[in-house]
Amino acid sequence: MKRREFKHINETIYEEKMDNGLQVFLLSKPEMVKTYGIFTTNYGSIDQTFTPLGKDEEVTVPEGIAHFLEHKLFEKEDRDVFQDFTKLGASANAFTSFTKTAYLFSATSHIYENVKTLVDFVQDPYFSEESVEKEKGIISQEIRMYDDQPDWRGFFGTIGSLYHKHPVKIDIAGTVDSIQNITKDDLYTCYETFYHPSNMVLFIAGNIDAEEMMAYVRENQNNKTFPEAPEINRRFPREPVSAFKSEDAIEMAVSTPKAYVGMKEKVKDLSGEELLRSELFADMLLDYYFSTSGKYYDELYQGGLIDDSFHFETEWEREFGFTILGGDSRDPEAFLKRLKTMMHTLRKESIGDEDFARMKRKKIGEFMRALNSLEFIANQYTHYHMLGINLFDVLPVIESLKKEEMEAFIENWIQESQMTTFQVKPKQ
Structure with missing residues (x-):
């Protein structure tokens, strides 16, 4: 042991x-x-x-x-x-x-x-x-x-x-x-x-x-008998970098429309710490701009384009990655147009040294609080282990992030060809 x-x-x-x-x-x-x-x-x-x-x-x-x-x-x-x-x-x-x-x-x-x-x-x-x-x-x-x-x-x-x-x-x-x-x-x-x-x-x-x-x-x-460890050969279809559709929608029995912007993440050739750093940058940027205290959230909320159902998530895995933002909106067309404009604007905005330091401190604080949960540790340790990452190495990785790295990440992050919009519309 x-x-x-x-x-x-x-x-x-x-x-x-x-x-x-x-x-x-x-x-x-x-x-x-x-x-x-x-x-x-x-x-x-x-x-x-x-x-x-x-x-x-x-x-x-x-x-x-x-x-x-x-x-x-x-x-x-x-x-x-x-x-x-x-x-x-x-x-x-x-x-x-x-x-x-x-x-x-x-x-x-x-x-x-x-x-x-x-x-x-x-x-x-x-x-x-x-x-x-x-x-x-x-x-x-x-x-x-x-x-x-x-x-x-x-x-x-x-x-x-x-x-x-x-x-x-x-x-x-x-x-x-x-x-x-x-x-x-x-x-x-x-x-x-x-x-x-x-x-x-x-x-x-x-x-x-x-x-x-x-x-x-x-x-x-x-006390148990198992065959020799197999070499597992999995195969996945070749997937284009671009999004399948630029927009789509369905109708359901909803009183308020739902609208989402999705982004296909580039995970090919990323593994271990590279994958982790990309996931951290994406999560930190989404939080900085779109959390309830974020730079863009108040404009969307005060403009009546979103309510408290608005949320975002980013997932980076061994074979795929995606980021999704959205929720209920009484004006989904205006919301999606404004949200996409905001996301493209990220590439042109400059994040100050103090803002970047604050982003890191917040991420470190969230991570340290999460370590109080046995469930979080066990689930995430297993998750990261299967990606070739040690959960307890995440903290030093966060501490090592540089603003210049984030700027380089942003440059290649948001591409129109890798984005889609999706709506759940009320039935006519």
Whole structure:
């Protein structure tokens, strides 16, 4: 077991790579009452085309299968795993993103039993044709529920307008039609390829003894047999740099229109710290100009173009990146026109030394406050680890950012050809 100290934030991480390839990270916080564990596989909704374990030819599986698999792992032949956690006084959950599937629990007691339950149920799949067919009805209802949510449709509508072919444009849960094609064999194919321990990370944070917990996990893994670690070959379609559409819209039963500007980020050839620095610059600039205390926010708000639903987000991943700004607007055409003008103006504006220093201080403060959350540490440490970044190195990276770097980033950041607008309009 390796012990890594991060003195600048007074944290110590214990890590070990198990013989089967599973990467385990432990953060001992004796002052905490609860313990949080998350077991994550480097496999999400975009991983649709790949070469299965032990095969020579690639396959393309139905859209939404990663999310479907997440649901099915909780159901065993004789029970529902959620009940196992409930009996142990734990709260359990799971989620699927574009790039990851994660299973988690939070508890204040029976920690070792909960860790065993978490690891064992994920590493012991059970799928039957009957249960798969039953699940299709459940997930179809979930998909229809999200299809009725204007914010969700606006989010995926914007991404769908940005991307030509990349599967990030597909809803994480798939479609009602696509999940009908999922079979038991498909689930086992995806599971055996992507749920090998070598493609997974276990992070446990909280009131634990690191030495004892690592020995416990090590023994658990040594008692199981896995095939040799596969080399996972994923394939993604070639994606143009430009946005798929310059604008698009749908009609829904909304009283107030929703409007969004989306921007396709250039992530090709970015990895590790380069990717992190770009993400930090994008986030800091969005906050500086468009947060409630931002330079442009008040003009949009006082002009009646936005309300308090206005928000922004930027996501930079291993195969894609996007930035989205928007919300409700009673004059969506005027709002989108003004917002795009503001974004293009960023390239011409100069950020003063004191403003830049203030941006960095704010980012550092947000990061340090977030470290008070076990969930934040465990989730983000896992996320960044899969991108080749250490979460606890983020602080020194923020501190090392230079204004000249940000200016160079801005020059290449906002391009009209990589932008789209999307509206959710009231039904006529």
